[in-house]
Amino acid sequence: xxxxxxxxxxxxxxxxxxxxxxxxxxxxxxxxxxxxxxxxxxxxxxxxxxxxxxxxxxxxxxxxxxxxxxxxxxxxxxxxxxxxxxxxxxxxxxxxxxxxxxxxxxxxxxxxxxxxxxxxxxxxxxxxxxxxxxxxxxxxxxxxxxxxxxxxxxxxxxxxxxxxxxxxxxxxxxxxxxxxxxxxxxxxxxxxxxxxxxxxxxxxxxxxxxxxxxxxxxxxxxxxxxxxxxxxxxxxxxxxxxxxxxxxxxxxxxxxxxxxxxxxxxxxx
Amino acid sequence: xxxxxxxxxxxxxxxxxxxxxxxxxxxxxxxxxxxxxxxxxxxxxxxxxxxxxxxxxxxxxxxxxxxxxxxxxxxxxxxxxxxxxxxxxxxxxxxxxxxxxxxxxxxxxxxxxxxxxxxxxxxxxxxxxxxxxxxxxxxxxxxxxxxxxxxxxxxxxxxxxxxxxxxxxxxxxxxxxxxxxxxxxxxxxxxxxxxxxxxxxxxxxxxxxxxxxxxxxxxxxxxxxxxxxxxxxxxxxxxxxxxxxxxxxxxxxxxxxxxxxxxxxxxxxxxxxxxxxxxxxxxxxxxxxxxxxxxxxxxxxxxxxxxxxxxxxxxxxxxxxxxxxxxxxxxxxxxxxxxxxxxxxxxxxxxxxxxxxxxxxxxxxxxxxxxxxxxxxxxxxxxxxxxxxxxxxxxxxxxxxxxxxxxxxxxxxxxxxxxxxxxxxxxxxxxxxxxxxxxxxxxxxxxxxxxxxxxxxxxxxxxxxxxxxxxxxxxxxxxxxxxxxxxxxxxxxxxxxxxxxxxxxxxxxxxxxxxxxxxxxxx
Amino acid sequence: xxxxxxxxxxxxxxxxxxxxxxxxxxxxxxxxxxxxxxxxxxxx
Numbered sequence: 001x002x003x004x005x006x007x008x009x010x011x012x013x014x015x016x017x018x019x020x021x022x023x024x025x026x027x028x029x030x031x032x033x034x035x036x037x038x039x040x041x042x043x044x045x046x047x048x049x050x051x052x053x054x055x056x057x058x059x060x061x062x063x064x065x066x067x068x069x070x071x072x073x074x075x076x077x078x079x080x081x082x083x084x085x086x087x088x089x090x091x092x093x094x095x096x097x098x099x100x101x102x103x104x105x106x107x108x109x110x111x112x113x114x115x116x117x118x119x120x121x122x123x124x125x126x127x128x129x130x131x132x133x134x135x136x137x138x139x140x141x142x143x144x145x146x147x148x149x150x151x152x153x154x155x156x157x158x159x160x161x162x163x164x165x166x167x168x169x170x171x172x173x174x175x176x177x178x179x180x181x182x183x184x185x186x187x188x189x190x191x192x193x194x195x196x197x198x199x200x201x202x203x204x205x206x207x208x209x210x211x212x213x214x215x216x217x218x219x220x221x222x223x224x225x226x227x228x229x230x231x232x233x234x235x236x237x238x239x240x241x242x243x244x245x246x247x248x249x250x251x252x253x254x255x256x257x258x259x260x261x262x263x264x265x266x267x268x269x
Numbered sequence: 270x271x272x273x274x275x276x277x278x279x280x281x282x283x284x285x286x287x288x289x290x291x292x293x294x295x296x297x298x299x300x301x302x303x304x305x306x307x308x309x310x311x312x313x314x315x316x317x318x319x320x321x322x323x324x325x326x327x328x329x330x331x332x333x334x335x336x337x338x339x340x341x342x343x344x345x346x347x348x349x350x351x352x353x354x355x356x357x358x359x360x361x362x363x364x365x366x367x368x369x370x371x372x373x374x375x376x377x378x379x380x381x382x383x384x385x386x387x388x389x390x391x392x393x394x395x396x397x398x399x400x401x402x403x404x405x406x407x408x409x410x411x412x413x414x415x416x417x418x419x420x421x422x423x424x425x426x427x428x429x430x431x432x433x434x435x436x437x438x439x440x441x442x443x444x445x446x447x448x449x450x451x452x453x454x455x456x457x458x459x460x461x462x463x464x465x466x467x468x469x470x471x472x473x474x475x476x477x478x479x480x481x482x483x484x485x486x487x488x489x490x491x492x493x494x495x496x497x498x499x500x501x502x503x504x505x506x507x508x509x510x511x512x513x514x515x516x517x518x519x520x521x522x523x524x525x526x527x528x529x530x531x532x533x534x535x536x537x538x539x540x541x542x543x544x545x546x547x548x549x550x551x552x553x554x555x556x557x558x559x560x561x562x563x564x565x566x567x568x569x570x571x572x573x574x575x576x577x578x579x580x581x582x583x584x585x586x587x588x589x590x591x592x593x594x595x596x597x598x599x600x601x602x603x604x605x606x607x608x609x610x611x612x613x614x615x616x617x618x619x620x621x622x623x624x625x626x627x628x629x630x631x632x633x634x635x636x637x638x639x640x641x642x643x644x645x646x647x648x649x650x651x652x653x654x655x656x657x658x659x660x661x662x663x664x665x666x667x668x669x670x671x672x673x674x675x676x677x678x679x680x681x682x683x684x685x686x687x688x689x690x691x692x693x694x695x696x697x698x699x700x701x702x703x704x705x706x707x708x709x710x711x712x713x714x715x716x717x718x719x720x721x722x723x724x725x726x727x728x729x730x731x732x733x734x735x736x737x738x739x740x741x742x743x744x745x746x747x748x749x750x751x752x753x754x755x756x757x758x759x760x761x762x763x764x765x766x767x768x769x770x771x772x773x774x775x776x777x778x779x780x781x782x783x784x785x786x787x788x789x790x791x792x
Numbered sequence: 793x794x795x796x797x798x799x800x801x802x803x804x805x806x807x808x809x810x811x812x813x814x815x816x817x818x819x820x821x822x823x824x825x826x827x828x829x830x831x832x833x834x835x836x
Contacts (some may be wrong), residue, residue: 035725037713040645047641055642062632070625073603077621082543082610089608092545101600102593109589112639117582119641124578164721166328174327176723194575199415200508202573202648206714211644213573215509216414217502220575233723237573237648237716239408241415242335245719375811442818450810480822484829499833514829 048209137201205234293377302359309351345409370453390432455791467532530667542609615689619670626662651711677761695743702736
């Protein structure tokens with residue numbers, strides 16, 4: 001034990017040097033292609049678009065209320081200062097004002113609740129799907145079963161350990177790359193069943209516009225109708241232990257022909 | 270008006286360590302609570318700095334993922350149960366008897382007990398870090414089955430939570446009993462200061478919510494060790510049931526943290542606007558409404574567990590409703606400022622900062638209530654940003670404002686105003702630099718509770734880490750200021766502030782050890 | 793002064809019985825909520 005520790009200490013000096021180099025490289029790289037993403041990733045599913053529009057609607061409503069309320073407050077802070085000779089008014093209530101500022105929020109909330117309800121009803125309707133994918137969360141990998149196509153495989157992180165520990169430069173898709181991609185057809189309603197084998201996980205690909213927990217003993221349902229071909233990356237979103245940060249999801253959305261070819265390849269392979 | 274103590278027989282006044290160990294005096298116990306929560310605030314803050322150091326850039330540099338999970342979990346537990354809840358119990362201990370004209374809390378010995386449960390509980394929680402398998406690492410929400418997997422550190426954590434819970438229950442029983450029975454003659458319920466009102470309502474939230482948490486963690490303990498299967502699907506149990514029970518406690522808990530801060534702000538703003546609180550009655554009813562709603566919205570913390578559509582719709586509507594009474598409170602504060610005669614001493618800056626930053630957290634809360642959008646926000650850094658705006662921007666700024674507001678009364682000395690203002694501005698800038706970028710991280714797709722992240726999240730994480738260190742180190746100014754004020758400084762007058770209203774300001778600064786032995790008459 | 797003390801003792805007695813009632817009700821309530829949380833799961 002002692003010996004082991006000493007050996008580790010001996011190896012530490014170049015280790016630290018390597019880390020400093022890695023820090024410098026990362027800093028340089030981040031300046032190189034800074035993203036500064038402020039908002040949702042571009043949605044690529046039907047419900048993703050609905051969700052995005054709803055998100056922007058509430059965001060703007062909040063911004064407008066924010067500007068109005070704090071516009072009034074900061075005006076007051078500026079204008080009603082003692083140092084400007086403001087003398088305190090005596091009023092301490094006004095039924096009219098209080099009724100108004102109870103009614104207005106109610107109206108705003110109702111106008112927000114209507115599109116939210118419509119969107120939610122749509123998102124939760126998993127009927128009339130074209131195919132079903134069953135996803136099972138494990139510590140710390142995903143298993144994908146294509147129930148209609150008899151395809152079944154596991155998918156684990158493929159980022160090398162050296163990149164995580166900083167002894168090797170990080171690749172473009174650092175932590176968002178896996179050995180076996182999920183392949184889904186575009187233009188099809190895909191029902192996704194979610195469950196887990198050990199602890200609770202959550203299957204989340206931001207661009208697909210939905211997220212749900214994968215819970216042992218439960219089967220949850222979501223659906224996606226992908227409109228654009230492409231590769232979409234996501235992660236487990238529910239703390240599931242030590243390697244929770246290391247179980248990404250990669251979805252390849254392809255045309256129907258390519259999908260059929262992929263399925264055939266999986267079976268022969 | 271000055272209460273005399275000379276003819277009082279029970280005036281024991283032990284000195285040294287005994288004064289603090291055996292104290293039944295509400296002022297001493299209040300002081301103990303305040304120092305305890307400050308120490309916990311620093312401990313929890315250091316853990317936050319470990320988290321932020323690891324997240325400064327992609328890759329694993331400082332800690333391993335398992336220790337990272339322990340840090341996020343224990344940081345949250347220490348901050349909530351060690352810092353945010355006790356600080357307001359401390360303020361209640363100091364202020365409630367002074368504000369309602371009572372000689373002490375209704376149950377002084379229980380008061381001593383409820384404080385002295387806390388240091389052992391905190392010790393248990395912190396030594397779990399050195400147990401085999403480490404401290405609890407399943408997040409502060411300790412969801413099974415993950416929390417069933419942990420080592421004996423989880424049991425230490427559960428025991429610590431039980432003790433802190435018992436302490437909170439006793440503290441809140443004491444507060445309710447004090448407010449209900451010990452008010453000075455003439456002080457009807459609707460004449461009580463807002464801080465007393467918010468604490469009375471918080472007390473009721475505590476006695477309902479904490480036993481539910483106690484039940485949940487007891488079942489977790491029996492699941493771990495005694496072969497029950499409350500939450501284990503393999504034995505017919507239900508992991509989602511834990512979440513329902515946990516959040517039935519957890520949502521009221523959020524209001525337990527924020528309502529007393531609302532009360533503090535409702536004391537400070539009228540004082541420095543030199544104008545009575547606008548809409549006192551509607552404030553009381555809004556507070557009660559918020560408390561009531563907090564019992565019926567719990568599942569909005571778990572929209573992604575796969576509830577039936579009707580359940581999701583109900584919890585969405587109920588959650589949105591909370592915006593109405595909360596809005597009433599914010600409008601009332603702004604209306605209190607309106608056409609006042611304002612000055613900006615440190616407590617007022619904190620109160621304004623609290624109203625402003627809490628409201629940002631309120632808006633993101635409203636966004637989170639909208640279920641279809643929540644499917645994107647849930648369990649991302651957007652949520653982390655949201656609740657830190659509410660808890661740091663609301664609870665902690667409220668508590669800091671309260672300390673500056675009443676410190677001259679407690680110590681008899683004025684604090685250093687320049688230092689106080691520096692502390693305010695550095696704290697607020699640090700806080701915004703830490704948490705505002707986290708909104709963007711969450712929206713762009715960064716999940717919470719991960720020790721390492723994809724490259725596109727680097728810039729905002731760096732900003733956030735820089736902000737966190739600024740925020741952490743500016744608290745040294747606070748400590749310095751408080752210590753200097755205790756030691757000496759300009760004498761504070763009895764009223765302290767020009768616009769002071771209420772019984773506590775009729776006492777000398779500092780107040781004698783026993784006050785209001787003869788109840789004052791309130792007109 | 794004597795008069796004050798007498799009034800004071802009345803106030804104290806009234807307070808003492810009020811406090812006792814409040815505490816009794818709250819303790820019963822706390823125990824009931826705790827018990828319901830656990831036993832509610834068992835009888836399900």
